Amino acid sequence: MASANIIALLAGLASIVSAGPMTDRAANLGPLSLLEQIKVPEGWSSTGNTHPDTMLRMQIGLKQSNVKGLEQKLLDISNPSSPNYGKWLTKEQIDAYVKPDDKSVNVVKDWLASHGIKDVTHSAVDWIEVKVPVSTAEKLLNTKYSTYKDSKSGVELPRAIEYSLPASLHQHIDTVQPTTSFLRDMDLKSSANTTAPTATGHVARATCQQGIMTPGCIQSYYNVDYTGQGRSLLGVSAFTGYAASHSDASAYLNYYAPYAGNTDFGEISLGGGNNNANNLLEGNLDTQIALALGYPAQVNLYMVGDNNNFGDQLLDLTNYLNTNSNPPTSISTSYGIEERDISNNYMGRICNEFMKAGSRGISAFVSSGDYGVGGNNSPSCPNGYLTLFPGSCPYITSVGGTGYRNGNEVAAEFQFNTGPGKSGGGFSWYFNTPSYQSSDTNSYINNHLDSSWNGYYNARGRGYPDVSLLAENWNIVVNGQGSYVSGTSASSPAWASLISQINDYRISLGKSTLGFINPFLYSSAGKAALRDVTSGYNPGCGINGFPATQGWDPVTGLGSLDFAKFRQAAARL
Incomplete structure (x- = not known):
């Protein structure tokens, strides 16, 4: 009995000794x-x-460990004037900065x-x-x-x-x-007039005269003069609660883009995501636009998060972009949250993740919002205009919306079935103005905003959107029926799709992808390939918003693009 007690005592002491250092460190x-x-x-x-x-x-x-060093490196390799332009980093090189x-x-x-x-x-x-x-x-x-x-x-x-x-x-x-x-979806809504042609037969509208957005309208209006050879990979994301229909995509292409034949999108699950949700509006819009405008690029739907293994959906997406051996060369995300509703720590870290993606040569596009300066349609702005993240992150390309009026583009005026909306935009309350856009945002503030605007915006904040594109009355197919939808949830995947085509062209020339494109957009060469949108404004939360003007503005950004000019400018980089 005595020996047994001694053995038990020694075992207990050994347990204490082995647990001690860990317990002490934790304490x-x-x-x-x-x-x-x-x-x-x-x-x-x-x-x-x-x-x-x-x-x-x-x-x-x-x-x-050295995220500032990575930031400096990205600003160098994305600068069109740098001899290092387009020398995107490998995963291992990025890891060396952030490990x-x-x-x-x-x-x-x-x-x-x-x-x-x-x-x-x-x-x-x-x-x-x-x-x-x-x-x-x-x-x-x-x-x-x-x-x-x-x-x-x-x-x-x-x-x-x-x-x-x-x-x-x-x-x-x-x-x-x-x-x-x-994080939540941009709340894509049907247009006030939801009646659209049933998806049967073939239609290839080459103009936008009726104010209805189709692939043919977009290709004609933006002077799209190149069809790729499938050299680039295009992505759109769908978070918990949203899905996309393969049969609807087939009907849409048959009706509006018969040149795409039997093209279909792939599905990639992240964080347990699946394509089983009932809400098809957002997912159908993204996949149908990408398949039609990005053809023949491979289009993947990244299904992020499920209701059984909870994680952070935006983080799941960025981790995939930063670790996968074959990430998309351009990707669109139509989700956001007001900066006031998210912690600074989280915002800063997720923005760093997009910085890493840009350093890999990935072009990331995000919708700027659909309610002007009112964030996600807040009824009031007691402490200033409301800005949306992740569009306010300086390492994402934020895409606003425009409308078609008598052959010209103006700032979008959405007529949703639940009420009006405007192209989202403003100045971040958290992220400082990046160097690539500082002269443009300062010019806008100095020339167009007087002291009456004080307190409503952050003059030292990152301005968004960066660019815009037609976003009213896109015709899509949902459950086999035609439907009109509006919002920057349409303009963002359209931009990503067109950049995918330009990436294909650059690859055919033996060049790298465009990657993080913002410094190029704000360069003289980039601006020369864009179409300035100077009419309209973006009120929200019951008060006036910003005016669209000549040059960059927080309504339509630098404007939309002339694809042919943009392709030629990109080829010279």
Whole structure:
């Protein structure tokens, strides 16, 4: 009995010794300190506490070692005047800039292990991923998860509006998700006049005289003079709750783009995403535009996130772009959230992820919004105009909307079946003006905005959109029937599709893809290939917005494009 007790005592001591260093390290991380906090965004409401057994795919963003160096490198290789233009980086080269130091990785893993979390993977060199039940996540982050429902889409997500970490971990971690990310679709709506031709027979309208947007109209109006050979890869994204129909795509192409034959889009699942949702409007618009205008490029629908393995959808998308060996050369996303409804940590980190994608040679396009300066259609702007992220990120190309009036383009005036809308735009409250556009935004502010605008916008903020394109009354097919839809959710995939064609042309010349195109857009050569849109404005939330003017403006950006001129200018880079 005595020997048995001695053995038990020694075993206990061994257990204490082996657990001691880990426990001590975890205990020495300091007191808990708030890392991120937001308010519940408009349109989302809690349906109650999330069940403690609900599984979360938790992603931890580690501090990036030299992200400023990567930023400087990107601004060099995307500068049309640089001898290094177009020398996009490999994944390994990008990883060398952002890889956290070993100390950060070890400290975070020790912290996780102290909570019994040992199954740790790296979704990227600067991201750690673990799968935990909500009950564990709540203890880990000193928070409470609730299930929030989006009143517009019906999507339900477990989220926490604030969370805390040990104070000493703040120097190692940028963000932990899913917590404060409430990304939503741009709320694409049918036009007030929803009656459209049934998708039978063949139609190839070459003009836009009736104000209805079709592939033939776009190709004619924007002087599209090149059809690729399938050398580029084009992507559109669909997040939780949205899907796209293959049969509708076939009917659309048969009716409006018979030259595309039996072309179809591929499906790539990210974060457990699937193509089974009932809401087809956004997904059908994106895939049908991409297939028609991007033909014969391979078009992939990136289905991001599901309702069974919760994670952050935008992060899932950017991680794919930054780690996959064959990412799209251009991609469109029609989702956003008001900057006021998202934490600065999260915004900054996701913007860095798009910076990484641009450094790989990927052109990322995002809709600028459909409610002028009113964000996602907020009824009031008590603290200034509302700006949308990720379109406000300086490493994304933000796309506004225009309308067709008597052969000319003006700032879009959407007539939705639920009310009016305008092309979204403004100045970020968080991101500073990037160097590539500073002279243009300063010129607009100095020449067109007097002191009466003070307090409504950030004169030092990143201005958006960058460009625009026809966005009213696009004819698409939904459930076999023609439907008219409007919004910058149409102009963004159209821009991505046209750039995909130009990427194909550059590849045929032995050149690189256009990649992060904003510095080129704002260059003299880029502006010469664009069509300035100088008429219109973008009010929102019950107050006046900005006016469209000559040159860049926060309504239509630098304008739309003349494809032939743009292709020729791009070929000279």
